Structure formats: structure tokens, C-alpha cells
Amino acid sequence: MSVALSLQQRSPAIAVSRPGIEELFTSCVDFVWRNLYQLGVAEVDLEDQTQEVFLIAHRRYASWNGGHPRAWLYAIARRCASAYRRRGHRRYELCVYDVPENGMEPDPSERFDVNELDRALDGLEEGKRAVFILFEIEELPMREVAAAVGCPVQTAYARLYAARRELARALSEE
Amino acid sequence: MMKLDPTNLHRIDEGPPSKLQRLIRRSRRRRPSTDATSRMAARLASAGVFAAEAPTSSGGPALLDGVRAGGATLRRLAFGVGGGALALVALGAAWSAWQERPADRMSDAVVAPTTADRTGPSALGTTAAVDSAAVPQPLSTIVPVVSVDELPSTRPGLVATSSTRTEVRSSSPPAPRRSESEFAIIKRAQDAVLSSPAQALDLAEQHARAFPTGELVQEREVVAVEALARLGRKAEAKSRANALLTRYPRTPYVVRLERALGEPLSPAPSTSGR
Numbered sequence: 001m002s003v004a005l006s007l008q009q010r011s012p013a014i015a016v017s018r019p020g021i022e023e024l025f026t027s028c029v030d031f032v033w034r035n036l037y038q039l040g041v042a043e044v045d046l047e048d049q050t051q052e053v054f055l056i057a058h059r060r061y062a063s064w065n066g067g068h069p070r071a072w073l074y075a076i077a078r079r080c081a082s083a084y085r086r087r088g089h090r091r092y093e094l095c096v097y098d099v100p101e102n103g104m105e106p107d108p109s110e111r112f113d114v115n116e117l118d119r120a121l122d123g124l125e126e127g128k129r130a131v132f133i134l135f136e137i138e139e140l141p142m143r144e145v146a147a148a149v150g151c152p153v154q155t156a157y158a159r160l161y162a163a164r165r166e167l168a169r170a171l172s173e174e
Numbered sequence: 175m176m177k178l179d180p181t182n183l184h185r186i187d188e189g190p191p192s193k194l195q196r197l198i199r200r201s202r203r204r205r206p207s208t209d210a211t212s213r214m215a216a217r218l219a220s221a222g223v224f225a226a227e228a229p230t231s232s233g234g235p236a237l238l239d240g241v242r243a244g245g246a247t248l249r250r251l252a253f254g255v256g257g258g259a260l261a262l263v264a265l266g267a268a269w270s271a272w273q274e275r276p277a278d279r280m281s282d283a284v285v286a287p288t289t290a291d292r293t294g295p296s297a298l299g300t301t302a303a304v305d306s307a308a309v310p311q312p313l314s315t316i317v318p319v320v321s322v323d324e325l326p327s328t329r330p331g332l333v334a335t336s337s338t339r340t341e342v343r344s345s346s347p348p349a350p351r352r353s354e355s356e357f358a359i360i361k362r363a364q365d366a367v368l369s370s371p372a373q374a375l376d377l378a379e380q381h382a383r384a385f386p387t388g389e390l391v392q393e394r395e396v397v398a399v400e401a402l403a404r405l406g407r408k409a410e411a412k413s414r415a416n417a418l419l420t421r422y423p424r425t426p427y428v429v430r431l432e433r434a435l436g437e438p439l440s441p442a443p444s445t446s447g448r
Contacts, residue, residue, distance in 0.1 A: 022224035030205040051214050058223040117197040
């Protein structure tokens with residue numbers, strides 16, 4: 001006997017102008033990956049969590065208005081990373097058959113540089129860090145940055161300038 | 175002291191060279207490996223995530239949509255992103271499109287061997303795909319190459335003439351195909367579920383023997399459950415689905431498993447059924 005599952009229902013009419021999840025994945029997978037990393041997801045879990053972001057995006061697709069796709073994905077990634085960090089206390093140890101591949105392209109020298117920036121970014125308050133990353137590294141327009149972090153555009157500018165000052169100071173001290 | 179002047183805002187990247195600028199540029203290169211990206215794409219496609227956006231023609235089975243969308247994604251990733259290993263993964267799934275796009279084929283063929291060298295013959299079957307990718311490369315674009323063994327020790331007249339080139343090529347044929355790649359087996363199994371579930375089940379068993387700890391264990395089990403369900407072996411299908419859920423509690427395939435079984439799976443699979 002078969003039981004009808006509500007899960008089988010597809011989301012209804014989908015606007016033509018909105019990019020599909022597949023398209024979003026193709027264009028934004030690197031963006032999501034980088035931001036999850038910056039949001040505190042461990043390297044070994046980045047693949048899982050990135051996948052999770054697109055699964056959630058798929059589930060919430062019907063409620064998305066189609067604007068600022070990266071800001072939308074960032075908001076999902078932020079919630080994912082937050083939930084991930086809350087679970088952290090239960091995952092200190094992992095039994096694995098094989099040493100997990102961390103999915104990063106191997107280049108020790110680049111890694112050293114990137115880690116230096118990571119350390120400097122870690123010293124920033126979360127709001128400033130998010131604005132700096134989205135504007136300077138991800139090159140989002142400031143309006144989209146503000147939408148992603150959920151603050152007025154002027155506030156985003158103020159955070160950006162503060163972040164720049166603090167980073168310049170931190171890097172010059174090293 | 176900086177002023178807030180949004181109209182005159184430049185990114186650090188656009189300003190004068192600085193340490194911060196260099197670090198920012200490097201940090202942009204952080205991205206998942208091509209292998210990781212293709213694994214995610216394959217899983218999302220299999221989970222039906224990409225299917226909802228595909229034109230749902232006449233409400234066909236969701237599985238078919240998923241498979242179709244999966245192929246399309248891998249193809250687009252391969253040609254759009256241009257990732258070498260990704261192209262290799264996509265090769266198996268998108269051979270027909272491959273034939274239609276000679277220009278892309280060439281660029282990917284050039285990329286392929288380097289990536290394969292770096293990643294090695296991974297579970298995603300780079301070896302077999304490299305062989306196929308290398309074949310269409312025209313000889314005219316290959317720099318004349320003479321193997322070390324054939325270099326003259328006493329005869330200075332020997333140069334890399336066209337005949338030498340031909341000889342070199344014929345003496346080093348593409349490496350023999352190793353056993354079929356993990357991805358290829360799963361893809362064939364997925365394709366066979368609807369038309370020939372028994373064959374899909376065989377392929378799943380073949381995969382289980384060849385890749386007991388492979389990357390696509392979840393995908394294999396989903397195929398097996400679907401095949402068993404279509405063969406009317408509901409009890410086996412259900413116990414296998416529960417086993418998958420026990421082993422991978424956060425598997426993205428729950429919906430698909432439930433769809434195959436026609437009933438919900440209990441969240442605590444230790445109690446059989448509900």
C-alpha cells in the first residue's frame with residue numbers, strides 16, 4: 001500500500017527570471033564554500049555544509065523573491081554555519097576509514113598567505129568581518145552586502161572602513 | 175582619517191598595490207577542488223535538487239528528472255567552469271553533448287592530462303576518461319616529442335621528423351582501460367533503474383564489490399533500494415533503506431528512499447517499520 005507523501009509535491013509556478021538551483025550551484029559554489037569557511041566551518045566539513053546550503057536553498061526556493069542571489073545564499077550559509085557551530089560540541093572526534101580530503105587546491109605558499117589574512121580577519125568583530133569579506137573578497141555591490149548581512153547601506157560602509165583600518169593595523173604589526 | 179563617501183568608493187583591489195591587496199587576491203582563489211565540486215553536483219542531482227528547476231514535462235517520474243538534470247549540471251559545470259577533472263567526470267555522463275561541441279572538447283582535452291596527473295586515478299575514474307579525452311587531440315598541435323630511449327647516442331643526424339613522431343605515437347598507445355570507474359558504474363545503474371531494475375541491482379552489487387568504501391556508497395544504496403522496490407522486493411528494499419539511514423543519518427536521499435518505498439521511513443531506524 002502506498003501512502004501519499006506531501007514531500008513529493010513540487011514547488012508551484014517558478015518565475016522564469018530566477019536562476020535555478022542548478023544555475024546557482026554552478027555560479028556560486030565557490031562563493032558559498034569560501035564563506036562557510038570564513039563562518040567557522042572546519043575544512044573537512046566544508047563539502048557537507050556546502051551541499052547542505054544548496055539543499056536548504058532548494059527547499060526554500062519557492063519563498064525566494066529572486067533578488068540578490070548571493071546575498072540569499074549567504075544568509076542561508078550563515079544559518080547553516082551557526083547550526084553547525086552549535087553542534088560542534090558533539091563532534092570533537094570522528095572515526096574515519098580514510099583521511100578525509102579537505103577539498104582545497106594544494107598550494108602551501110598560497111595557503112600561508114591566506115592563513116595570514118584569516119588570522120587578521122579573526123580579530124575583527126563579526127559584522128565588520130562579514131562586510132569586508134563580501135565587499136573586498138567576493139566583490140559584491142555594497143547594496144547586496146547590506147542585504148546579506150541585514151543592515152542599512154550606510155552602516156555597511158562604516159563597517160567596511162573600520163574593518164580596513166583594523167586590518168591594516170593588524171597586518172603591519174605582524 | 176577616511177570619510178564616508180560612497181560615491182567615490184574603490185575596492186582595495188582597485189587601489190595601489192599593498193599587502194592587504196595581495197592577500198585579498200589570494201584568498202579569492204580559495205575554492206573546492208574540482209573533485210569536491212563534482213561530488214557535490216552529483217549528490218545534489220541525485221537528491222533531485224536540480225530537478226525542480228528543470229521543465230517538468232508531463233509530470234514524468236522524479237527519478238528521471240533527477241538523472242537528466244544531473245547530466246545537464248555536470249555538463250554545464252564541465253564546459254562552463256572548465257575544471258579539468260570535472261570535465262572528466264562529466265565525460266561519461268554527457269557523451270552525446272561531447273560529440274556536439276568540438277571546440278570545447280579540444281580545450282578540455284588539453285586540460286585533462288595535467289589534472290589527472292595531479293589527482294591521480296581517483297575513484298571518480300579519471301584514468302578511463304583521460305584515454306578518451308586524449309584521443310581527439312590532433313597530432314599537428316603536439317610538440318614533436320622523442321622518448322628518452324630513442325635519443326641518439328652516436329648518430330647525430332636523427333631529428334624528430336614526422337615519421338619519428340608517428341612512430342612515437344604508435345609505440346605509446348593510450349594506457350589500457352582500467353576497470354570501469356566508480357562514477358560510471360553508478361551512472362549506469364541509475365540509468366537502468368527504470369528500464370531494467372535487475373540490471374541496476376547487479377551494477378549496485380558490482381559497485382559494492384569494487385568500491386566497498388567508495389565515494390558514492392550512498393548513491394549505490396539508493397539505486398539498490400529503488401531497484402529492489404521496482405522488483406517487488408519491498409522488505410529487502412526497506413531494510414536496506416533503513417541500513418543506509420542508520421549509517422548516514424543525515425543522508426540527503428531520505429525523500430527519494432521514501433518515494434521508492436511508497437511509505438515514510440521512521441527517523442529512528444532501529445525499530446523496524448512503525
